Amino acid sequence: MTGALPEQVLVIGGGLAALAAAISARRAGARVTMLEAAPRELRGGNTRHSRNLRIAHDGPTAQIPGSYSEDEFMADLAKASEGRADPALSRLLARASSDLPGWLAAQGIVFQKRDIPHSRKTAFFLGGGKAAVNALYATAERLGVRVLYGAGVDSVDLGSGAAKPFHPCATVIACGGMQAAMQAARPGFINRGTPYARGEVLRQALADGAEATGDADAAHLVAVDARSPHADGGIVTRVDGMEYGMAVDARGARFADETAVTGPTRYATWGRLVADLPERSAALVLDALGIERAPLSVFPPLEAPTLPELAERIGADAATLEASAREAGRVTRPPFFAFPMRPGITFTCFGLRVDETARVVRRDGSPCVNVFAAGMIMAPNILGTGYVAGGGMTVGAVFGRIAGEEAARHALA
Amino acid sequence: MRSPETPPSGSLAPLAEARRIATICAVCNYCNGFCEAMRAIERRGDHLSRRAAAAASPREDRERGGRGKSVAAPAFSDGDIAYIAHLCHNCGNCLTSCQYAPPHVFAVDAPRALAEVRSLSWKERPWLALAIFVAVVALTVVLVPWGTLTARHSGEGAFYAVIPWATMTAAALAPFLFGTALVGARVARFWRALSRPDDVRRGGSAWRAIPLAIRDVASLRNLEGGGIPCERSIARRFLHHALAYGFLLCFAATCTATLYHHGFGWLAPYPLSSLPVILGTVGGIGMVIGAAGLAVARRGGGTAFDNTGDFVLLAQLFAVAASGLALLALRDTPAMGLLLAVHLGTVLGFFATLPFGRLAHAPYRLTALLKAAMERKADGA
Numbered sequence: 098m099t100g101a102l103p104e105q106v107l108v109i110g111g112g113l114a115a116l117a118a119a120i121s122a123r124r125a126g127a128r129v130t131m132l133e134a135a136p137r138e139l140r141g142g143n144t145r146h147s148r149n150l151r152i153a154h155d156g157p158t159a160q161i162p163g164s165y166s167e168d169e170f171m172a173d174l175a176k177a178s179e180g181r182a183d184p185a186l187s188r189l190l191a192r193a194s195s196d197l198p199g200w201l202a203a204q205g206i207v208f209q210k211r212d213i214p215h216s217r218k219t220a221f222f223l224g225g226g227k228a229a230v231n232a233l234y235a236t237a238e239r240l241g242v243r244v245l246y247g248a249g250v251d252s253v254d255l256g257s258g259a260a261k262p263f264h265p266c267a268t269v270i271a272c273g274g275m276q277a278a279m280q281a282a283r284p285g286f287i288n289r290g291t292p293y294a295r296g297e298v299l300r301q302a303l304a305d306g307a308e309a310t311g312d313a314d315a316a317h318l319v320a321v322d323a324r325s326p327h328a329d330g331g332i333v334t335r336v337d338g339m340e341y342g343m344a345v346d347a348r349g350a351r352f353a354d355e356t357a358v359t360g361p362t363r364y365a366t367w368g369r370l371v372a373d374l375p376e377r378s379a380a381l382v383l384d385a386l387g388i389e390r391a392p393l394s395v396f397p398p399l400e401a402p403t404l405p406e407l408a409e410r411i412g413a414d415a416a417t418l419e420a421s422a423r424e425a426g427r428v429t430r431p432p433f434f435a436f437p438m439r440p441g442i443t444f445t446c447f448g449l450r451v452d453e454t455a456r457v458v459r460r461d462g463s464p465c466v467n468v469f470a471a472g473m474i475m476a477p478n479i480l481g482t483g484y485v486a487g488g489g490m491t492v493g494a495v496f497g498r499i500a501g502e503e504a505a506r507h508a509l510a
Numbered sequence: 511m512r513s514p515e516t517p518p519s520g521s522l523a524p525l526a527e528a529r530r531i532a533t534i535c536a537v538c539n540y541c542n543g544f545c546e547a548m549r550a551i552e553r554r555g556d557h558l559s560r561r562a563a564a565a566a567s568p569r570e571d572r573e574r575g576g577r578g579k580s581v582a583a584p585a586f587s588d589g590d591i592a593y594i595a596h597l598c599h600n601c602g603n604c605l606t607s608c609q610y611a612p613p614h615v616f617a618v619d620a621p622r623a624l625a626e627v628r629s630l631s632w633k634e635r636p637w638l639a640l641a642i643f644v645a646v647v648a649l650t651v652v653l654v655p656w657g658t659l660t661a662r663h664s665g666e667g668a669f670y671a672v673i674p675w676a677t678m679t680a681a682a683l684a685p686f687l688f689g690t691a692l693v694g695a696r697v698a699r700f701w702r703a704l705s706r707p708d709d710v711r712r713g714g715s716a717w718r719a720i721p722l723a724i725r726d727v728a729s730l731r732n733l734e735g736g737g738i739p740c741e742r743s744i745a746r747r748f749l750h751h752a753l754a755y756g757f758l759l760c761f762a763a764t765c766t767a768t769l770y771h772h773g774f775g776w777l778a779p780y781p782l783s784s785l786p787v788i789l790g791t792v793g794g795i796g797m798v799i800g801a802a803g804l805a806v807a808r809r810g811g812g813t814a815f816d817n818t819g820d821f822v823l824l825a826q827l828f829a830v831a832a833s834g835l836a837l838l839a840l841r842d843t844p845a846m847g848l849l850l851a852v853h854l855g856t857v858l859g860f861f862a863t864l865p866f867g868r869l870a871h872a873p874y875r876l877t878a879l880l881k882a883a884m885e886r887k888a889d890g891a
């Protein structure tokens with residue numbers, strides 16, 4: 098513990114990026130304070146709901162089969178971001194990713210070595226993101242990082258790096274995106290991630306002259322069960338199995354070809370489709386065979402012996418629903434089932450421009466001297482409005498580490 | 511099926527709560543690297559998801575629909591839940607790693623929920639054990655002449671001077687055989703409940719999986735948390751081993767003594783350097799340390815499902831071991847007669863409650879691990 102001494106590096110946030118920054122700054126010799134907005138039991142930001150990291154590697158290791166070159170990683174980023182990925186930062190990310198399993202393992206994270214879902218591009222945390230978060234907090238505390246819980250921050254002075262009431266030598270902003278703010282602004286949206294990503298620091302930094310990156314209206318969305326908790330539902334709330342039935346809007350009309358996308362991108366596809374509906378509300382309807390084929394769901398399906406009765410249960414128009422079923426041809430055998438759907442926000446795609454030392458860049462192009470950003474608040478530099486599995490976690494770890502080291506270097510100079 | 515956040519109520523609460531949690535675990539799957547319980551959840555979750563998708567042809571579809579077969583959303587069966595519960599070693603790793611652990615609205619606490627399901631498999635009868643203990647001591651005091659009971663006996667057959675060998679053997683054997691048979695029948699029923707036809711097909715030979723299952727039982731490998739052993743699990747593993755292996759050594763001591771008696775005609779008590787006494791002493795010390803340590807560790811909390819059955823069993827095993835050691839230490843004194851009655855009383859009470867009590871977790875766990883080993887072999891893992 099640093100006791101009453103003033104902190105040299107202040108880290109705002111509590112997820113993987115913040116932890117990587119705090120640990121690397123502390124290991125570089127700085128006195129570090131971390132401000133986690135959540136209470137201790139809900140610490141870790143969206144990392145708590147994550148599971149894997151995207152890693153470039155030349156050959157199979159205990160954690161990842163196959164190989165995944167830096168160039169392939171770069172190409173995937175370019176494709177996902179539709180060409181908007183900052184080339185220098187992408188190169189930096191892909192290159193630095195290969196060191197991550199070793200570095201994170203040295204900080205206490207255990208990677209899964211058996212029973213892993215097949216993925217040659219990503220390494221999995223044993224026990225998932227919360228296990229990883231627990232390990233990193235234990236290491237940070239053992240090293241003497243001061244961690245304050247329930248300590249949200251509204252603003253950071255881009256000139257001095259101060260965040261009331263703290264006056265550090267350097268500040269790392271690693272408090273995630275703004276999904277809670279976006280959810281508040283859009284009735285009907287559900288936040289799958291942490292409710293503590295409120296975007297206040299981001300909004301204030303932009304007002305103070307920081308340059309934005311990404312798109313303020315964009316978010317990674319998936320279709321989630323409408324009965325999900327308003328936040329923190331994580332992975333289990335998503336609705337899957339559209340190809341075994343039909344997706345209908347609030348009236349009961351189909352709005353997309355359910356069999357068009359069945360690969361891993363289907364989740365994001367349906368999230369966008371449901372969000373684009375005027376009511377931002379839909380339902381997956383299955384018949385007796387479809388319910389057996391659809392993946393297991395944590396929410397019980399709504400059930401009815403006939404389609405008109407099911408229409409009543411989901412608030413749709415009976416004739417429209419029956420016409421949709423005839424059209425789809427997959428919803429024929431009673432009884433009928435439905436899962437109500439809403440768009441669920443995973444994270445937002447809007448943040449702060451940074452340079453290769455993770456310094457926040459102003460609109461005039463000049464980097465802040467002692468204010469750094471890491472994690473989802475700067476991920477749009479690389480991901481744009483796109484998504485690659487495990488990409489956000491890798492951005493957090495790589496740029497958290499860079500930001501922590503650079504902040505310590507500045508503080509100790 | 512209930513919503514993921516509604517708490518269960520009523521007499522089916524433990525099963526319903528475990529089913530709710532297992533469903534969330536099956537969909538999330540982040541913990542599948544931890545242990546056999548989580549892998550069993552994953553396998554059954556996969557099975558429920560794909561039960562029709564993989565096999566059914568359009569013709570089969572029509573036939574299934576046409577027969578008016580009752581249709582329900584896929585769900586874990588009671589047999590699945592019991593199986594998963596008996597695979598759980600209660601290490602707590604999945605709870606500390608759970609994104610849905612309390613205070614999350616889903617309130618997922620798998621170790622507690624599964625412990626509550628396990629506890630349905632036994633019902634402690636501490637009064638029965640106590641009654642038998644009191645009866646044995648009282649009968650000894652009443653039936654054995656006071657002079658004989660408090661005399662100093664030594665040399666071969668000293669114990670039988672107080673309580674005749676045939677009486678002692680019959681009193682011990684009857685509840686032991688009855689208990690073993692009853693436990694056997696209940697475990698067989700458990701095995702049938704978890705051996706659903708499709709799983710039998712997946713599982714393959716039980717015989718070939720036995721070595722794997724025995725290794726899992728003997729090592730408590732599942733307390734390794736797949737690579738993240740929690741702090742409590744290290745102490746618990748040591749204490750459990752001390753108790754379990756101590757118990758087995760004491761059992762081996764009894765078997766050896768039986769062989770001495772019938773095979774060679776050597777009568778107890780045996781010299782300190784003899785095999786039965788060495789086995790019994792080491793085993794007894796292990797049991798005392800293990801039982802006391804586990805009781806303290808349980809009190810220490812963690813996931814802390816307060817299972818009185820645990821304490822009753824630990825107290826019984828402690829009493830059996832401690833009275834046995836006391837008998838050994840004081841067998842050449844006038845206290846021997848009474849201590850013999852006390853020890854016999856604890857042993858008979860233990861045997862009598864065997865079929866109801868918490869020790870039944872051992873055959874249930876072995877059975878569940880055998881099933882898991884079969885499935886692991888079938889998966890090629």
